Amino acid sequence: MNPAPSPVPQHPALAELLGQGAPTPEAIDSFLAAHEFPLVEDDRVTFLWRGQADEVRLQHFIFALETSQPFERVEGSDLWQLRLELPQRSRVEYKLFVRTGEHKELVRDPLNDKLAHDPYGANSVCQSAGYEVPEWSHEDPDARPGEVRERLMHSEALGGERRVRVYLPARYRDTRRYPLLIAHDGTDTMNFAALKTVLDNLIHRHEIPPMIVALSDPGDRLVEYAADPRHATFLADELLPALQSEYPLIDRPAARGLMGASFGAVASLSTAWMRQGLFGRLLLQSGSFAFTDIGESTRPPVFDPVVEFVNAFRETPGKPTQKAFVSCGTYESLIYENRSLVPVLQEAGLEVKYVEARDGHNWENWRDRLREGLSWLFPGPLGFVYE
Amino acid sequence: MTRLTLLGPQRRNPCVAHVIKTRQESGRVAVVTAGWEERESELDEMRAHLGEHFETVGLGLCARAEQLFHEDPELLTALQAHSDQRLRLLELYRLRLDHAADSVYALLADVDEARAELSRLEADDALRAVQALDARNLQRISELQARFDERWSPETRPAFADARAEIAERLAACDVLAIAGGHVGVLLDRLHLFGIRALIGERLVVAWSAGAMACTERVLLFHDSPPQGRGHAEMYAPGLALAPGLVALPHARTRLALHDLRRVSALARRCAPATCVCLDEGSRADWDGKAWSIAPGTRWMTAEGTLAEHAVGSAAT
Numbered sequence: 001m002n003p004a005p006s007p008v009p010q011h012p013a014l015a016e017l018l019g020q021g022a023p024t025p026e027a028i029d030s031f032l033a034a035h036e037f038p039l040v041e042d043d044r045v046t047f048l049w050r051g052q053a054d055e056v057r058l059q060h061f062i063f064a065l066e067t068s069q070p071f072e073r074v075e076g077s078d079l080w081q082l083r084l085e086l087p088q089r090s091r092v093e094y095k096l097f098v099r100t101g102e103h104k105e106l107v108r109d110p111l112n113d114k115l116a117h118d119p120y121g122a123n124s125v126c127q128s129a130g131y132e133v134p135e136w137s138h139e140d141p142d143a144r145p146g147e148v149r150e151r152l153m154h155s156e157a158l159g160g161e162r163r164v165r166v167y168l169p170a171r172y173r174d175t176r177r178y179p180l181l182i183a184h185d186g187t188d189t190m191n192f193a194a195l196k197t198v199l200d201n202l203i204h205r206h207e208i209p210p211m212i213v214a215l216s217d218p219g220d221r222l223v224e225y226a227a228d229p230r231h232a233t234f235l236a237d238e239l240l241p242a243l244q245s246e247y248p249l250i251d252r253p254a255a256r257g258l259m260g261a262s263f264g265a266v267a268s269l270s271t272a273w274m275r276q277g278l279f280g281r282l283l284l285q286s287g288s289f290a291f292t293d294i295g296e297s298t299r300p301p302v303f304d305p306v307v308e309f310v311n312a313f314r315e316t317p318g319k320p321t322q323k324a325f326v327s328c329g330t331y332e333s334l335i336y337e338n339r340s341l342v343p344v345l346q347e348a349g350l351e352v353k354y355v356e357a358r359d360g361h362n363w364e365n366w367r368d369r370l371r372e373g374l375s376w377l378f379p380g381p382l383g384f385v386y387e
Numbered sequence: 388m389t390r391l392t393l394l395g396p397q398r399r400n401p402c403v404a405h406v407i408k409t410r411q412e413s414g415r416v417a418v419v420t421a422g423w424e425e426r427e428s429e430l431d432e433m434r435a436h437l438g439e440h441f442e443t444v445g446l447g448l449c450a451r452a453e454q455l456f457h458e459d460p461e462l463l464t465a466l467q468a469h470s471d472q473r474l475r476l477l478e479l480y481r482l483r484l485d486h487a488a489d490s491v492y493a494l495l496a497d498v499d500e501a502r503a504e505l506s507r508l509e510a511d512d513a514l515r516a517v518q519a520l521d522a523r524n525l526q527r528i529s530e531l532q533a534r535f536d537e538r539w540s541p542e543t544r545p546a547f548a549d550a551r552a553e554i555a556e557r558l559a560a561c562d563v564l565a566i567a568g569g570h571v572g573v574l575l576d577r578l579h580l581f582g583i584r585a586l587i588g589e590r591l592v593v594a595w596s597a598g599a600m601a602c603t604e605r606v607l608l609f610h611d612s613p614p615q616g617r618g619h620a621e622m623y624a625p626g627l628a629l630a631p632g633l634v635a636l637p638h639a640r641t642r643l644a645l646h647d648l649r650r651v652s653a654l655a656r657r658c659a660p661a662t663c664v665c666l667d668e669g670s671r672a673d674w675d676g677k678a679w680s681i682a683p684g685t686r687w688m689t690a691e692g693t694l695a696e697h698a699v700g701s702a703a704t
Contacts, residue, residue, distance in 0.1 A: 067617045146603055171424070171425040173425075173453065175453055175457065177467060207614050213444060250471075254469070310638060371614070372614075375614045375615050376615045379613075379614075379615055379616065381572070382610060382614070383608040383609070383610050383613065383621065384570050384571050384572045384573075384597075384608060384623075385569065385570050385571075385597070386396075386422075386569070386571060386596040386597040386637040386638055387396060387398060387568050387569060387570050387596055387597075387598060
C-alpha cells in the first residue's frame with residue numbers, strides 16, 4: 001500500500017469536487033453522502049476523513065510497508081485525504097490515528113461501515129477492486145443448520161478444564177459415521193471466521209461431507225499452542241478418545257484432521273508431528289512457523305518454543321500427516337515462514353496445497369480460505385448427488 | 388420383461404405423472420426416495436403431482452434400514468466395514484484413473500501435426516487403458532459385494548427378512564415403481580440391501596436423475612468442474628441393469644462441458660458400446676424390453692464429440 005504514483009493525483013470524483021478550489025461545507029456534505037468510502041479504483045484507494053485535527057494517519061496491518069501513512073488536509077477545508085496504491089482483490093484492516101493538540105486517538109473510519117471483528121474489538125475494512133466477501137460465508141436459508149453442543153472437558157495433561165464445543169451436522173444420526181476435525185481457537189473461529197455457517201453451507205452443497213467438528217478453546221493459549229507436548233497429549237490421548245466414545249467417527253487417519261490459525265496452526269502441526277499417523281489432514285492458516293537458520297530469533301520470547309519446534313521439524317519432519325492445506329496472507333509478517341514450510345512438507349512426502357491471498361493476519365482472511373481448504377481435505381459427495 | 392422409462396430432473400417442471408399416464412392409465416405407484424436420505428418420507432409434493440390417478444406408496448427403504456441397523460448392530464458393523472473396503476477400492480481406482488485419464492486428454496490435446504497420427508493411435512490406446520481400468524473396478528466392486536452377501540446373507544437375518552417381506556408385499560400391490568434421484572451411492576446401497584431388483588418383475592419402472600443411473604448397467608459419476616480435483620468421470624458401481632446399453636447422465640448441461648468436443652468424444656468412446664444419454668430437464672428414454680426409444684429433444688453423445696438428438700416431431704427410435 002504505497003502512496004499512489006499517478007498523473008492524476010486524486011480520485012476523479014474527488015478531483016472534480018476540488019477542481020474549483022476549496023469546497024464549501026455543503027459541497028463536502030453532498031460529496032460524502034453520495035459516495036462509499038474508501039473510494040476504490042482499479043489498483044488504488046482513497047481514504048477521507050473530515051474534522052478538525054492537527055494530524056490524521058492511516059494505521060494499517062500490512063507487513064513490510066510503513067504502517068502509518070499520513071493524510072493531507074485539503075487546503076481551506078476540514079477534509080483530509082490519502083490515496084494509496086492497493087492491488088486488486090486485496091483486503092486490508094485499518095484504523096485511523098487522529099491527533100488534535102496533545103490528544104491522540106485511534107478510531108475506526110467513520111465514513112466506512114465495513115468492519116471486521118476479532119477478540120480485541122473491530123477494525124475498519126478496505127476492500128480493493130475485485131474482492132468480494134464469499135457468498136458461501138453468509139447464512140443460507142436453504143442450508144439446514146447443524147447443532148453445537150458445549151461441554152467442559154477435564155484434562156489431566158493440561159491440569160484443568162477446557163471448553164470444547166462439538167458441531168454436529170444437520171441430520172446427524174448415530175448409525176452413520178463421520179469424519180472428525182478438531183479446530184483450535186474454536187469459539188473465535190466460530191465467532192470471527194463464521195466456521196459454523198461455512199460448515200452448514202458446504203455440507204448443504206455437498207462440497208464437504210457431513211462431519212463432526214470439535215471446537216476446542218485453549219487455557220493459556222501462547223503456552224499450550226506453542227508446540228507444548230502436553231497439548232498434544234490432551235488432543236491425542238484425552239479429547240480424541242472421549243469423542244470416539246461419544247460419537248460415531250470414521251476410524252481412519254484420512255477422516256481425522258486438525259485445523260488452526262496462527263499459533264493454532266503451530267499447535268496443529270506440532271501435535272501431528274508428535275503423534276505421527278494419527279491425524280491424516282491438516283488445515284494450517286497463517287501459521288506462526290518462526291524458525292532460525294542461524295543465530296537467535298528476533299521474535300518475542302513467546303515464540304521461543306515455537307522456534308525450537310520448527311527448527312526440529314525442519315531438520316526431521318518425518319511424516320506428520322497425509323494432506324496439508326497451508327494458507328497465508330501476503331500482507332502478513334509470516335509469509336516468509338509459511339512459504340518456507342511448503343517445500344519441507346512436500347519433501348516429507350505430504351500432499352500439499354498452498355494458497356496465498358492479499359490479506360493480513362486476521363480472522364476474515366482465514367474465513368475466506370475455508371472453502372478451498374475444507375473441500376480439498378474433506379471432499380464432499382458432490383459427485384454422488386443427482387437430484 | 389421390464390418396461391423402463393428414464394427421465395431428467397423432476398424438481399422444477401415434473402413430468403413423471405404425465406409419463407406414467409402414457410404407459411399406465413391408473414393404479415398404485417410404489418416410490419423409492421432412498422436417494423433423498425433423511426428427506427425420504429417427504430412425499431407430499433410427489434403425491435400432489437401424481438394426483439388422482441395414482442395412489443403413492445412410499446417404500447421407506449432408508450427409514451427401514453435405520454430401524455434395522457438399531458435392531459441388528461452386528462450387521463451394521465459388517466456393512467460399515469464393507470463400506471470402508473469399497474471406499475479403499477474407490478481411492479485406489481481414483482489414483483490410477485487420474486493418471487490414465489490425464490494421459491488421454493494430454494494425447495488428445497497434442498498439437499504437433501508431424502505426429503498427429505501417432506498421437507491419435509496413442510490416445511486410442513490410452514482410452515482402452517481407461518476402459519480396462521473401469522471394467523476392473525466394476526469387477527472388484529462386484530466381487531466385494533458378492534463376498535459380503537455370501538458371508539452375511541442379510542436376507543436370512545430375522546429382522547431383515549421381515550422388512551423384505553413387507554416391502555415385497557407393498558410392491559406386489561403396485562403397478563409402477565418410481566425411483567427418484569438424490570445420492571446415488573445411498574440409493575444403490577438401499578436397493579441392494581432390500582433386494583429390490585428381484586422384486587420388480589414386469590411392472591413399469593420410471594426413474595429420474597440418480598434413480599435413472601441406478602437402473603442402468605453401469606453407474607458413472609461425473610462432474611467436469613468440481614470444486615476440487617480433475618473432474619474425471621468415475622465408473623462407480625454396477626447398477627440394477629434393468630436395461631442394457633445406456634449410460635445415464637442426469638444434469639449433463641450443468642455438470643459437463645458439453646461444448647468441449649474432446650471431453651465429450653472421450654466420454655462417449657470410453658463408455659462405448661453403451662450410449663451416453665444426457666438426462667436434462669424434459670429428457671426421456673423408454674425401454675420396451677427390446678430397444679430404447681429416445682424422445683425428441685433428448686441428446687446423446689457421439690464419438691465425434693457432438694451431441695445428437697431426434698428433431699421434435701420426428702420418429703424416435
